[in-house]
Amino acid sequence: MRSAIDLPPPAIRDEARGKALYTAACANCHGDVHTGKGRLAASIPILPEDTIAEHTYLGTLTATRVVFIEKARHGGFLGYGGVMPPFSLEALSDAELADILDYLGVYFR
Numbered sequence: 001m002r003s004a005i006d007l008p009p010p011a012i013r014d015e016a017r018g019k020a021l022y023t024a025a026c027a028n029c030h031g032d033v034h035t036g037k038g039r040l041a042a043s044i045p046i047l048p049e050d051t052i053a054e055h056t057y058l059g060t061l062t063a064t065r066v067v068f069i070e071k072a073r074h075g076g077f078l079g080y081g082g083v084m085p086p087f088s089l090e091a092l093s094d095a096e097l098a099d100i101l102d103y104l105g106v107y108f109r
């Protein structure tokens with residue numbers, strides 16, 4: 001987590017945009033948000049609940065949100081492990097990733 005950087009929330013919040021981006025980039029593997037319906041395998045975390053539950057030791061929503069950002073950017077690389085592919089800035093801009101995070105509900109609770 002040494003290089004982990006948080007992202008600001010979307011300048012203009014738009015749930016439909018976040019949902020469309022999540023559907024295009026994440027849902028094939030993770031299934032529907034909150035339920036995991038349609039996910040590829042039971043071992044793939046339901047977003048965001050499973051990931052939040054696994055990182056309660058981090059203490060704050062901000063610290064936990066950085067896990068989502070780092071995972072999306074690095075996938076299984078840079079010491080993260082696992083088999084998820086990383087998303088480059090070209091594939092998914094910071095603004096698009098922020099839309100997905102907002103859709104996942106990891107900015108405001």
Ligand code: HEC
Nearest residue numbers: 025026029044045051067068071072076081082083084085
């Ligand atoms: C090709 C399949 C695939 C896609 C696409 C995918 N993921 Fe994942 N993701 C996985 C798998 C498999 C795991 C569990 C194993 C691992 O950590 O690599 C995972 C784990 C995660 C975790 C848990 C990380 C942790 O350390 O607990 C988060 C958060 C996550 N994905 C977010 C996302 C987001 C956000 C997107 C879309 C931008 C996305 N994933 C797209 C397969 C995928």
